[in-house]
Amino acid sequence: MFVYVGGMPTDKLAVWSLEGEGKPAALVQEVDGLFSPSFLCRHPQLPRLYAAERQWSEADPSSGAVTTFSIERDSGRLTVVDRRRSQGAFTAHVNVSPDGRFLLVANPRGPTVALFPLDEAGCPQGAVQVVRHAGRGPLDRQAAPWPHSCYMDAANLRLFACDLGSDRVMIYDVDGATGALAPGAQPFAQVCSGAGARHMALNSGQGLAHVVNELDSTASTFRYDPAAGTLAIVQTISTVPAGFSGANLPAEILVDPTGRHVYVTNRGHDSIACFAVGAAGRLELIAHVPSRGETPRHIAMSPDGTLVAVSNQGAGAVRLFDRGANGLIEDRNQALPALNPTCAVIFS
Template identity: 40%
Template sequence: FLLTANYTGGSVSVHPVGRDGALGEATDVVRHTGSGPDPERQEGPHAHMVVTDPGGRYVVAVDLGTDTLHTYRLDPRTGTLREHARAATRPGAGPRHLAFHPSGRHAYVVNELDSTLVACGYDAREGILTPGTPHPTVPRTGRAAPTERNYPAGVVVSPDGRFVYVSNRGHDSIALFAAECGGAALRPVSVTPSGGSYPRHIALDPSGGLLFAANQKSGTVTAFRVNRRTGRLTPAGAALAAPVPVCVLPV
């Protein structure tokens, strides 16, 4: 099955994948309900991401409009979703994307509207997420603080589970956090310029040695070498020109 988060409609859809790779008609469309305190961005539900958990047992949908993380069970016979649990983030946080720790016992949620990253405990048996303390993704004060509103976008975890990266649109940077206590705790390490404007998406290559940032407004994709010991980033060559890049997928 192919799972899709539909932002404007605030729903999650399911399509069967045929043996030839073709998609069939939707077997289910689940519409979220509710709203949040931000009248411009949270007037209704906005499902921003849907992903299966590492064990393939549950489906997690992240809703920016309602500050909610939904956990579903997918029926493999009928292709229908049944809600299993919900977890609430801080009101007005605007959860956007989620990435699991390699252990499967933790997940990290980046919040677009309040520029924070939250480590969540995850009970893989029960499919329950437990959000922890929010951490700012940009400096709050000083010369490095944003001069315009910041919107965090992507979140990725290093293959060894030691580091978490977040892209900051507005601040035009990539925040680095150390994942400590087996992934349960986050410690801010550094904030590196993305090398372009509005880094909407970031991705690590399969080895974890390179990180790529799709800078939407500057029309560039920048590459960084990852220090395996510290997690810190250093530029790796000239940027690649690309018209309005919003996603990069290393293979």
């Protein structure tokens, strides 16, 4: 099993090997010469890893970059096979459609969402379409659009883009043949004013979509109708304990492989909020588990749902946890040192 770690600010992407519980992790490789590879994702079928870099070069911050790596299955080592401009600046998020045909990129300082077709080898080609966002929210932080993340549904019919600046989840229909985007019949779903929609976790088995709101420490659950292409609000719930009054900026939201549990990272409270998916899709708090480090920006899970990796950006380490069938996570007292880690991908 391998763990790929990106960060910001840093010029490195680290590859770690995990031989088994209780055994020391081994640093396999560090890929240098990158510009804050702050978010990573892998191809659902091919041995390919993608990194969103915050800028193109030291001299050119006007564009972000998307870099494609091949993964050597036995060693886990990475080789760069493609690097291209992201069609916007300060690139924050990269994702692959479930069918593996398209790469989705969110550029907060575009402010754009770009869709790139992938060839048979998993390498992006020229962008099919670049959509520019407009609007703002009520807070100073929301003076302009800020497309923070993008996702495609399980049927590859729609693209969702969380816009922190406008408090919206934008909904686009996807042309199955070309990948061209068009505003959906419901063009957006609204979160609370000033909430700041940041990231989403699609829960296809339950027919739900969970959105973490960075600016008011909440998570919103929507019922998703794939036939109509609509998102209907079910619930909004706090990600921090009642009575907590400190500064907090939740960052990542994750659904386990069964669709029965949801996890949110709290930067400030420095915890993982663990929820069960209850009746009618409503989240029920199980516990707040300490992240064992400062500023947990990201949470990742192994395909079987038993291993959890929390990227504690302020602590300089990715902390590993075991996850039980009851949904709780337990620290395994193992950490992977990394410079300002912001994202991890587990590959097995």
